Amino acid sequence: MGAALAIKIYxxxxxxxxxxxxxxxxxxxxxxxxxxxxGSKKPLNNIKPSWIRYKDREIELLIVKLAKDGKTPSAIxxxxxxxxxxxxxxxxxxxxxTGIMKEKKLLSAIPEDLMxxxxxxxxxxxxxxxxxxxxxxxxxxQLADSKIRRLVKYYKRTGKLAKNWEYDPEKIRMLIE
Numbered sequence: 001m002g003a004a005l006a007i008k009i010y011x012x013x014x015x016x017x018x019x020x021x022x023x024x025x026x027x028x029x030x031x032x033x034x035x036x037x038x039g040s041k042k043p044l045n046n047i048k049p050s051w052i053r054y055k056d057r058e059i060e061l062l063i064v065k066l067a068k069d070g071k072t073p074s075a076i077x078x079x080x081x082x083x084x085x086x087x088x089x090x091x092x093x094x095x096x097x098t099g100i101m102k103e104k105k106l107l108s109a110i111p112e113d114l115m116x117x118x119x120x121x122x123x124x125x126x127x128x129x130x131x132x133x134x135x136x137x138x139x140x141x142q143l144a145d146s147k148i149r150r151l152v153k154y155y156k157r158t159g160k161l162a163k164n165w166e167y168d169p170e171k172i173r174m175l176i177e
Contacts, residue, residue: 031143046091056093060100067106073097111160114151117144122173
């Protein structure tokens with residue numbers, strides 16, 4: 001009985017590996033369990049586009065200026081793309097926007113993705129104070145809380161957050177407002 005099961009498992013994994021890429025199984029989303037593959041794709045070739053007239057030093061200065069204005073790394077990337085026509089900072093300067101901001105000591109102590117989830121969670125909590133029967137919002141708050149806990153655990157493990165950092169909603173609320 002055990003050998004038949006082992007053969008079946010081996011044949012399943014063998015079939016999975018030999019399948020074309022578009023027929024392989026996709027990993028589900030975190031909370032919705034959907035398996036879509038939609039989303040923006042980066043260009044395949046990482047060569048510097050010919051239409052860019054900015055040097056990497058000028059791009060660094062633009063990033064520093066925008067960071068001092070209070071923009072997040074993703075907002076800086078969108079601004080550079082939309083205003084200056086720079087599709088990818090990493091291709092041109094061989095450093096990421098967060099890497100440049102880290103060199104210049106302009107990166108915030110809390111990572112951007114964690115901060116955005118915390119801000120959204122605070123907004124939902126304010127909404128729930130006024131509308132305490134909104135169960136959909138309550139579920140969204142629970143999902144956001146679990147994402148925050150998961151990200152905090154990851155950032156502590158990788159060293160981007162201090163080991164003694166704790167998520168206290170009231171302290172964070174005061175810090176953001």
